[in-house]
Amino acid sequence: MSTPTIPRRSWAQRYHVKGIGWTVLMLVLLVASAQMTGVNVGMFFSNLGQFTNLLVRMSNPAWDYTTVIIQPLLETIQMAILGTTIGAAFAIPFAVLSASNLIHNRWLRGLTRLFLDLVRTLPDLLLAAIFVAIFGIGSTAGVVTLAIFSFGMVSKLFYEVIETIDMGPLEALESVGATKITIIWYAVLPQILNQFISYFLYTLEINVRASTVLGYLGAGGIGVFLQRSLNEFNYNQTAVIILATLVVVLVIDGVSNHLRRVLL
Amino acid sequence: MEQTAPIISFKGVNKVYSNGTVGLKDISFDISRGQFLVVVGLSGAGKSTLLRTINRMHEITSGEITVEDESISDYKGKALRLLRRKIGMIFQGFNLINRSSVEKNVLSGRVSYYPTWKTIFGLFSKADKEKAVHSLARVNLAEKLYTRADELSGGQQQRVAIARTLMQDPKIILADEPVASLDPLTTKTVMDTLKRLNQEDGITVIVNLHSVALAREYADRIVGLRAGQLVYDQPIGNVAEGDLDQIYQTPEGAKA
Numbered sequence: 001m002s003t004p005t006i007p008r009r010s011w012a013q014r015y016h017v018k019g020i021g022w023t024v025l026m027l028v029l030l031v032a033s034a035q036m037t038g039v040n041v042g043m044f045f046s047n048l049g050q051f052t053n054l055l056v057r058m059s060n061p062a063w064d065y066t067t068v069i070i071q072p073l074l075e076t077i078q079m080a081i082l083g084t085t086i087g088a089a090f091a092i093p094f095a096v097l098s099a100s101n102l103i104h105n106r107w108l109r110g111l112t113r114l115f116l117d118l119v120r121t122l123p124d125l126l127l128a129a130i131f132v133a134i135f136g137i138g139s140t141a142g143v144v145t146l147a148i149f150s151f152g153m154v155s156k157l158f159y160e161v162i163e164t165i166d167m168g169p170l171e172a173l174e175s176v177g178a179t180k181i182t183i184i185w186y187a188v189l190p191q192i193l194n195q196f197i198s199y200f201l202y203t204l205e206i207n208v209r210a211s212t213v214l215g216y217l218g219a220g221g222i223g224v225f226l227q228r229s230l231n232e233f234n235y236n237q238t239a240v241i242i243l244a245t246l247v248v249v250l251v252i253d254g255v256s257n258h259l260r261r262v263l264l
Numbered sequence: 265m266e267q268t269a270p271i272i273s274f275k276g277v278n279k280v281y282s283n284g285t286v287g288l289k290d291i292s293f294d295i296s297r298g299q300f301l302v303v304v305g306l307s308g309a310g311k312s313t314l315l316r317t318i319n320r321m322h323e324i325t326s327g328e329i330t331v332e333d334e335s336i337s338d339y340k341g342k343a344l345r346l347l348r349r350k351i352g353m354i355f356q357g358f359n360l361i362n363r364s365s366v367e368k369n370v371l372s373g374r375v376s377y378y379p380t381w382k383t384i385f386g387l388f389s390k391a392d393k394e395k396a397v398h399s400l401a402r403v404n405l406a407e408k409l410y411t412r413a414d415e416l417s418g419g420q421q422q423r424v425a426i427a428r429t430l431m432q433d434p435k436i437i438l439a440d441e442p443v444a445s446l447d448p449l450t451t452k453t454v455m456d457t458l459k460r461l462n463q464e465d466g467i468t469v470i471v472n473l474h475s476v477a478l479a480r481e482y483a484d485r486i487v488g489l490r491a492g493q494l495v496y497d498q499p500i501g502n503v504a505e506g507d508l509d510q511i512y513q514t515p516e517g518a519k520a
């Protein structure tokens with residue numbers, strides 16, 4: 001028997017030049033960015049005392065304050081649900097247009113993705129400031145901000161899901177003589193629906209937390225009260241708000257976990 | 265032997281893939297109505313390519329293909345969908361929508377008879393829902409109507425795929441290695457089903473197979489491909505014992 005001929009690896013392959021190169025580059029970037037931005041780890045630890053101080057002052061929640069914040073908390077949840085729903089609804093067609101396995105036209109796909117990248121680049125705080133200026137102080141500005149923020153985030157998550165689907169059913173529907181829309185409805189949607197719902201709930205959870213911050217800029221909801229309590233150094237009220245928000249986030253998390261288990 | 269008019273006709277068909285690979289090379293032959301044609305050949309010989317040019321899932325580079333005496337090359341939009349409607353296709357991987365019910369999978373074979381909006385709302389006529397049950401009964405799976413497709417065995421899934429195809433009322437069925445991932449017993453049920461549709465409904469069936477034994481058992485006619493060329497074409501009565509070995513010779517062996 002002759003010895004089997006093994007294909008020769010190139011010099012770069014043999015010494016894993018690519019892998020090592022990337023690792024080194026990452027380390028250099030990490031160190032350089034810490035240097036340039038002046039991140040000081042020591043300062044973090046030396047100021048830890050102030051943080052503990054804050055915690056101590058929050059350790060005595062003003063429970064009667066709960067009745068006051070229930071209404072704005074509900075408003076926050078409504079804002080988050082509305083914003084996420086609107087954003088996700090608009091995200092679906094854009095996700096389809098961005099998916100390389102559905103859209104073979106590079107230009108169309110590229111343009112859609114560029115647009116989505118632009119939307120994602122806009123910081124949500126900037127959006128909130130703009131929409132407060134347009135719609136005035138209140139939850140409308142909050143809903144619009146959350147809708148745009150969710151749209152940018154969800155469309156990317158959605159098209160990445162679409163790109164992982166099994167193309168077999170699409171081929172079958174195409175061979176049957178179905179139209180593009182019917183193909184998407186019958187062969188794509190059932191494959192992605194569960195993950196869509198899961199990402200929707202994930203975004204909703206993020207939006208509940210985000211809307212507390214947006215309230216700072218006058219975009220409605222619980223954030224307004226958070227800001228007020230902090231300004232007035234009413235840390236006992238702050239504690240209640242944080243705990244209440246935590247409860248809401250936990251509930252949404254529980255619901256989404258449950259739904260995911262039922263659906264998948 | 266009685267000579268029926270061809271339902272499909274290849275005239276000097278060439279197919280070169282965009283990367284330069286030759287898929288089909290100067291293919292000319294007719295397939296007569298009601299025939300059970302088996303295509304054999306080595307992996308990469310061009311069997312799938314040949315099959316997919318008939319319903320325009322693949323485009324050809326030159327030559328002409330006619331289906332029921334009409335050239336199919338220029339079909340677009342609606343005309344292309346109507347061509348595909350009368351040509352059913354069966355795949356090696358079944359290609360069912362796994363998360364959907366068997367019923368929905370079977371009904372999806374009927375969508376080209378409806379406007380898009382009706383398919384979206386699932387507005388199938390009562391007659392078509394009954395037709396779905398009937399189609400399933402023909403492949404002996406009526407009791408699985410409401411089962412999820414991915415809860416079925418491979419052989420059952422392939423029969424659901426055949427039921428889906430029946431919903432099209434096809435004149436032609438193209439089957440690309442329909443039994444390649446099935447065991448011998450389920451292979452027999454699937455092949456028997458195809459043969460029955462061929463004989464009872466007069467559907468023209470074209471099957472790609474790797475197994476010479478199966479080809480001999482079911483075909484009316486066997487054609488062989490090698491490197492994109494038609495190198496063998498005989499009615500089953502003329503197929504001699506050693507014939508098919510020649511098709512399966514490796515290209516190096518053929519030259520020697």
Ligand SMILES: Nc1ncnc2c1ncn2[C@@H]1O[C@H](COP(=O)(O)OP(=O)(O)OP(=O)(O)O)[C@@H](O)[C@H]1O
Binds near residue numbers: 283285287312
């Ligand atoms: N999309 C494609 N792009 C480029 N080349 C392709 C493509 N599809 C198939 N080919 C090439 O065309 C030739 C014929 O392929 P085809 O799939 O028709 O063979 P086959 O006879 O069906 O093989 P198998 O038995 O493995 O299914 C092969 O050389 C294959 O590599």
Ligand SMILES: [Mg+2]
Binds near residue numbers: 312313440
């Ligand atoms: Mg093949």
